[in-house]
Amino acid sequence: MAKILAVDDSASMRQMVAFTLKSAGHEVTEAVDGKNALDIAKKQSFNLVITDVNMPNMDGLTLTKELRGLANFKFTPILILTTEAGGDKKVQGKAAGATGWLVKPFNPEQLLSTIKRVLG
């Protein structure tokens, strides 16, 4: 199954995402903010990155940009989690190189069906 990097500064959201993905048989690595995620990403590859947008130290958009600059993340699907109902975060996310997005609040089923879109 897929190796997934889940990035969120909120422990409850991170736990929920990680638990859901693990229950679906995926291998999940958790990171608490963009900086932490980038450090992890520099050492290993993943099949998918799921990141929150608003985080301390490094936000999800910067993380996405940084990841796209790494050779092994050039084509890795990156999903951003956003609560902003307006489209600007999605546009900014796409500009930063995100594959797609998932609008909060979402439930585990929605999360799984969304990652299916990028993992096949």
Place this chain on the structure above:
Amino acid sequence: MSIDLSQFKQTFIEESLEGLDIMESTLLNLDVGEADLEAINTIFRAAHSIKGGSGTFGFNDIASFTHVLETLLDQTRAGERDVTAPAIELLLASVDCLREMINALQDEGATYDEEQVASVQEKLEIMLNGDKESNTESPAAAGSTAASEKNPTTTSGWLIKFAPHPDMLRTGNDPVLMFRELEGLGSLAVDVDTKVLPGFENLLAEDAYLSWEIRLTADVAKDQVEEIFSWVDDECELEITALAPAGDTAEDEVVVEPEPQPVNTDVKATPEKKAAPAATKKVAKKRSTSTEATSIRVGTDKVDALINLVGELVITQSMLSQLGEEFDMGKIEKLRNGLAQLERNTREMQENVLRIRMLPISFSFNRFPRLVHDLTQKMGKKVDLKMSGEQTELDKTVMEKIGDPLVHLVRNALDHGIESPEERIAAGKDPVGTLLLNAYHKGGNIIIEISDDGAGINKQRVLDKAVQSGIINSPDDISDDAQVFDLIFAAGFSTADVVSDVSGRGVGMDVVKKNIKALGGAIEITSQEGKGSTFSIRLPLTLAILDGQLVRVGEEVYIIPLISIVESLQIDKKSVNRLAGCSEVYRLRDDYISIIRLYSLFGAKPDSVDLEKGLLVVVEGDGQKVGLFVDDLLGQQQVVIKSLESNFKQVDGVSGATILGDGTVALIMDIGGLIDLSNTLQRDSSDGAVA
């Protein structure tokens, strides 16, 4: 697959409360008119996280409240809104509401003040809409129901012309996956167009050159097809047209919707999503009671240290058991070493286990910035709160019990200590007063100091008041400053001429002292008129263990807390005097202290009743010194306190019991209680003598 979301509730509650603390302290540091972007961002992020979590876990009332708050903060963050004093007050009120709402999640059936929340929410909305017309969509609509209302057009199928821009692959979108998804809707016929594919030498491996024409035969709405391409709508040319002449298709050709809403268009998911939170809420309620309040958050470093120690212990244990299997007297040295190592491991383990219960005092200090902010606003005073030693650690139970006394002392310092700006200027002081909270370790104790640079304590007024309230008969009864200040802790004492709603109803300070005493601590006051006062609280680090002096009375062993021992001495009979009422006093240098014969108090059989044959342990409790007459001093050791109250019943003069190394039970003396007990007995016996 269904996942029980209630398992994340506790984490959500904890992180939300933390987030609220951060919001509050950041708000308090925010200067009016000055938009500190980093600070506003921090506040925004906390609100944002709470909103995201509450929506996900189905706490819709919290989600709807934070939505308004978040919008307001977002505008502030974008510089569209100024930081004003009323805005800060309103945001602080919102923090209070949220805290109450989140705390209500903890307990089954707990409620919050809905009116209060509604009124704050209304004020937020007024602020949001009032001075700036911005259309806030209702939060419920924001996520789910705003789904596109237009009738989904159905046909026998769709012709999809899909031409990715060269750089589409760089966002990790893979056309193959999209085709697979389309395949899930119906049957596909795909034609690939390779006309823009360059020759091999010009081919860039990372670019997309192919385009496709896809015939999807399926009875699905156009929305569903668009949904699949929603992430790439601005990275491709996309045309979706109805295949066969079908029912009600109005538009033949649609160039991608300008604002695709991927989740929203998922019409089917909406009812499901609404049902889920309701279900989880019920489960969450049932489960909550067992986990809350009794849980404690421990830093991983502490847990790691423990695991490491357990490892050491296992090694020592296996070494000893190996030694035991083939033991002979030649190995006695090895055995001794092993036992010494075991002792070391055990002690370290004990220390580390106790550390788990230790929390930095910042947990208790954190509430003061807000308290000081609110109170000074109310009283029209200006105070600069300084805190130091916030990382000083203290037992969780002690911390919980010291919270209220600290609040009382801080209120007191603000109300009675620090003067109004006018008075301060008149006294030649800085109009802004300083309140200092300080904590540090000293010996086996933690010292917490609350100092202000206010007016100090007016001794004459204290004395007058004490006489007036009948606490003392005449000012001559009191000799030194410490005793004057101690009057403040007497029940029914208050120097406030005007009783304010902040402090000063004459109840409180005595309760403060009682609470601190109950924790085995003490409070002292130093004060200088015109310069300020310092209240200094001394508390044991933990209630579970104490350093004890073992003393022997005949066959019995008692434990005296080391902290209360002043000195131990051999009795010189010449210094013993008998007073009327059968009490004996001992002249210790310039002081007279009464002698308490432990054996008579506890009905034990002593080696000797002759004072010269035993020892006198001078102890201090409740600011009073007494000498305890015992047969002998044994060792000093750390003892684990077992509560008598929970295992037997409360006994005067005894604070608890412990089990000694040889398995016998020893009582731990409560010095304050002991003095009271002996006074009562003496009074009774002297009354008896008179009668």
